[in-house]
Amino acid sequence: MATRIAPAVRKVIQLTDAEDNLCTLLDEFTRHLQENKNIITACRINGGWVRDKLLGMQSNDMDICLADMMGVTFAEGFVAFLSEQKDLHVHKISKIESNPDQSKHLETARTTLLGIDLDFVNLRSEEYAEDSRIPTEVKFGTPLEDALRRDLTINALFYNVHTRSVEDFTEKGLDDLQNGIIRTPLPPRETFLDDPLRVIRCVRFASRFGFEIESDLQQAAQLEIIQDSLAQKISRERVGEEIDKMMKGQDPLRSIRIINDLKLYKSIYHVPPQITNIASSTPKPHELSLRAATILNGLLSSTSEDSMSLHPTLRSYVLQEPGCKARLFLAASLYSYHGITYPDSKGKEQTLVKCAIQDGLKLGRQNHYLDGIPALYSASDLLNGVSLGQDRLKLPSERVAIGLLLRQESVHNTNTGSQWASSLVFSLVCELVSASGHEEAAECVQRYNALTRRVEELGLDKAVDAKPILDGQAIAYAMDEKPGPWMKTMVNRVLEWQLGHPEDTQDDCLIWLKEEKSAGRIDLEELKAATMGNKRVNPGKVASSKKVKR
Secondary structure, three states: OOOOOOOOOOOOOOHHHHHHHHHHHHHHHHHHHHHHHHHOOOOEEEEEHHHHHHOOOOEEEEEEEEOOHHHHHHHHHHHHHHHHHHHOOOOOOOOOOOOOHHHHHHEEEEEEOOEEHHHHEEEEEEEOOOOOOEEEEEEEEOOOHHHHHHHHHHHHHHEEEEEEEEEEEEEEEHHHHHHHHEEOOOOOOHHHHHHOOHHHHHHHHHHOOOOOHHHHHHHOOOOHHHHHHHHOOOOHHHHHHHHHHHHHHOHHHHHHHHHHHHHHHHHHHHHHHHHHHOOOOOOOHHHHHHHHHHHHHHHOOOOOOOOOOOOHHHHHHHOOOOOOOHHHHHHHHHHHHOEEEOOOOOOOEEEHHHHHHHHOOOOOHHHOOHHHHHHHHHHHHOOOOOOOOOHHOOOOOOHHHHHHHHHOOOOEEEOEOHHHHHHHHHHHHOOOOHOOOHHHHHHHHHHHHHHHHHHHHHOHHHOOOEEEEEHHHHHHHHOOOOOOOOOHHHHHHHHHHHOOOOOOOOHHHHHHHHHHHHHOOOOOOHHHHOOOOOOOOOOHHHOOOOOEEE
């Protein structure tokens, strides 16, 4: 096991000019309140900004915590003070109401000053009921009480704008930051029962910073009462938000590994029992999801030229296309549900993969999760075992056969984020999950690499996006027929012809169409009947080459 490199933690926070100016203004305003209105308060910056600055990272978001004063009241007075006495323009204050379901337990004032996004809230303490993560009582608190209610010690650090110093009221935050430890301020069981979402946040921060999770925390996260609370007390939207951040983070594989190690899979990728009870089979072992993610990570990380190296075109697309890597890792993490279906309320067959995304994580089409990931699995079924030696990639010609395969909607469709390269990568991952050894795995990688090379040699990497050389109206005119639903089948037929005649023109295509019709190889009457629903006919059969009736 590789030795973890301790993070470089600064002893003091180095402020930018804008941050320094802001702290000065906050300090001046608190003195103004005391001298002119007999209001005593103090400002502390809390949370992620403090942590990131100590790690040498820049942050543009500040949470300003106030002693014994509400955030909106302070912010409104602060803006008036800046306008009247400093002639400074401040963005309009947004008042964010308390919304416990979205973890907004207190009214918050939000604005932007000197290019820095600011949230103003009061220091607080909280009490929770047993069956909810929404606090039953929120009141003004001391800095210590506020620090102890936080999720992690590294997120409980304060920066006092008046003394310009870091304050560690848990007495563990600075050491944990230096030593790379994920720890809760209070005993983890208590912290997690108060708010089970903190379990998932621990996973995310451990993955983000490469920190180790403290042993007591690991044990608490695996308690049945904690996992039940995670399933029952947390909105699935919040779980999905955390998973989305993990998949888009620096090390999604580590997130998936920790989820597996802490036995959190069922609580996070939650599928209701009423669905699993009617599913076509039980989910595969969760370890296979980790195996799929590990394989994906290996393919994307390796730059060496050996038998397991991924073709550079495939690798570069996944790494360079925005959102593609996150989508593939989330898809890999759902491998346990691959191939399992269930009937919905209307009797229509649905997949557990889609159910986990839609209901378990409440992730929609952002980043093409809900539409793109089911497409990846459909593409993997279609591409499974693909090889240049197969007849399906030779007839009617190699270029046409490969081109038609890549143009399949599940393989390449910009509307769902599907792209032939990412579909090949994910299909390869699915095949490698079940590979029995290195020799079989290497042969599998080489098959996909050979196909990719051939795609480029034939110019199909660009042809997959080509528009039909003739649209439906032009086809209808050439056929001397009225436009109608039948044109869609003929457009696909034109696209097939195009793949086999990359150098030919529109005129060539028109000549071909007329010849096909004249020879009886296109039966428009049968085609129109099929597409109008008058006759159940396979449209592909209608528009395919066939013998002329005599």
